[in-house]
Amino acid sequence: MNCILAVNGGSSxxxxxxxxxxxxxxxxxxxxxxxxxxxxxxxxxxxxxGRSLEQLSPDFSRIASSQRHLAALDLVLDWIQANLPDCRLxxxxxxxxxxxxxxxxxxxxxxxxIATLQRFSPLAPLHQPFNIELIEGCRRRxxxxxxxxxxDTMFHVxxxxxxxxxxxxxxxxxxxxxxxxxxxxSYEFIQRQLEARGEGLGRSLLCHFGAGASMCGVRDxxxxxxxxxFTAVEGLPMGSRCGSIDPGVLIYLMRHYALDVDxxxxxxxxxxxxxxxxGISSQMLELHKSADPLADEAIEMFCYRAALEAGRLSAAxxxxxxxxxxxxxxxxxxxxxxxxxxxxxxxxxEFDEAANARGDERIxxxxxxxxxxxxxxxxxxxxxxxxxEKLEESRQ
Numbered sequence: 126m127n128c129i130l131a132v133n134g135g136s137s138x139x140x141x142x143x144x145x146x147x148x149x150x151x152x153x154x155x156x157x158x159x160x161x162x163x164x165x166x167x168x169x170x171x172x173x174x175g176r177s178l179e180q181l182s183p184d185f186s187r188i189a190s191s192q193r194h195l196a197a198l199d200l201v202l203d204w205i206q207a208n209l210p211d212c213r214l215x216x217x218x219x220x221x222x223x224x225x226x227x228x229x230x231x232x233x234x235x236x237x238x239i240a241t242l243q244r245f246s247p248l249a250p251l252h253q254p255f256n257i258e259l260i261e262g263c264r265r266r267x268x269x270x271x272x273x274x275x276x277d278t279m280f281h282v283x284x285x286x287x288x289x290x291x292x293x294x295x296x297x298x299x300x301x302x303x304x305x306x307x308x309x310x311s312y313e314f315i316q317r318q319l320e321a322r323g324e325g326l327g328r329s330l331l332c333h334f335g336a337g338a339s340m341c342g343v344r345d346x347x348x349x350x351x352x353x354x355f356t357a358v359e360g361l362p363m364g365s366r367c368g369s370i371d372p373g374v375l376i377y378l379m380r381h382y383a384l385d386v387d388x389x390x391x392x393x394x395x396x397x398x399x400x401x402x403x404g405i406s407s408q409m410l411e412l413h414k415s416a417d418p419l420a421d422e423a424i425e426m427f428c429y430r431a432a433l434e435a436g437r438l439s440a441a442x443x444x445x446x447x448x449x450x451x452x453x454x455x456x457x458x459x460x461x462x463x464x465x466x467x468x469x470x471x472x473x474x475e476f477d478e479a480a481n482a483r484g485d486e487r488i489x490x491x492x493x494x495x496x497x498x499x500x501x502x503x504x505x506x507x508x509x510x511x512x513x514e515k516l517e518e519s520r521q
Contacts, residue, residue, distance in 0.1 A: 126154070126211055127215050128213065128214055129143070129144045129145075129214075129215055129216055129217070129508075129513065130214055130218070131143075131219075131505040131508040132219045133219075133220040134194050136251045137160070137164075139158075139159045139259070141201050141505075143205070151510055153173040155170070155171070155173065155178075156173070159200070167181070168180065168181040181200065181204075191254075195262045202267075215512075216271035217270055218274075218512035219234075219275065219508070220256065220275055221253070221260075221274045223246075224274075225245050225301065225305070226282060227241065228276050231273050231512070233272070233273060233515065242260075249356065260274065271512070278306060280313045281348045283347060284351075288304065289305075291303060305355060306348065306351035307351075307353045313507055314503055320346070325345075328343070328344050328443065328447075329442075329446065330342060330439065332455050333455065333502065334454035335364075336364030336409075338364075338427070338452070339361065340361065340435065342441045349442050350437075358393055361427065361430050361434060362397070364400060364408065367393050367397035370393075375393075378392070398423075399412060399423040399424075403419045409461065413460065424460070425464065428464035428468070435469055435472065436472075445472055446496065448495055450498070450499045463478070463481055466481075469495075474494075475494075476490065476493070477489065484499060
């Protein structure tokens, strides 16, 4: 069996998939998901249907935190080698959070690309170093295998200057301080799904809702504006990230609470968002289970801010023909969808409560001026598709 390996490293997690080439979307054959790499890791291995094959609990206690992603990758590659003797890797694709303005398309990995990616590490300090380490790990374990980097920012390259630039002195903009946008692989996958349904043109609001959440305004298949900016902390309140905040608050926190840069970063990325508001959890499912009014306040704040962002993005794309929910929360949380959509009736949104509760693919009413869809995203399949396209280019 010929397969593409897709590698997706988070700040404390690793997701890998083996994909078989197929007409349309590559077929997921095996999935590997390791969570809590910095604590008590567990590797969950499933086949393409979701059937559990094995769960491993590796002991990473003697492995430095900076090396645990590599240890997890070795665990995955060792399992493939031991259990899938007929699997032939054609190439590997990697999700890389930041590609800046330079990298607007999937790119073959070489030493020059690695050096470029390292320059972007300060722009995504919680993810980029791990992305680079995983690429280097694959190069060492699989020498000679084609490696392709796919960037979360590349879908947004081409947005207008007035969308990208902050109102700062121009020298800072020239140094790269501008809006980049993220979750681009997810948005690109959803855009292709819309095109397959004959819905690729017009004005779309794409909502990638999970512990990391963002929204994107797309017109005729092109990203026009997005909620995330220079970093993945801007925009909506997320699982533990604060989202957009008055910069004056940051100055106040540093002056009056004696927070240094590291302390401020930890507060904004790890202690805020749904977790900070509720004091309970950074997971939406746990908030729904809680009877604490602060849990409901965290949910309500997220839905309110998402509705506000829908208004801003609708202005950027000059209207709205369809709204698409995706991501773990967007695909599975009917309550969050309902709370947000109820606030968008002014936009022409009418949703079917029963269809929403069932999680149907289309949940808008027949008379709604704005179509509302629920479409599962698959970043790994998007990575695999890009790798297959690179392989095809090399044959021509």
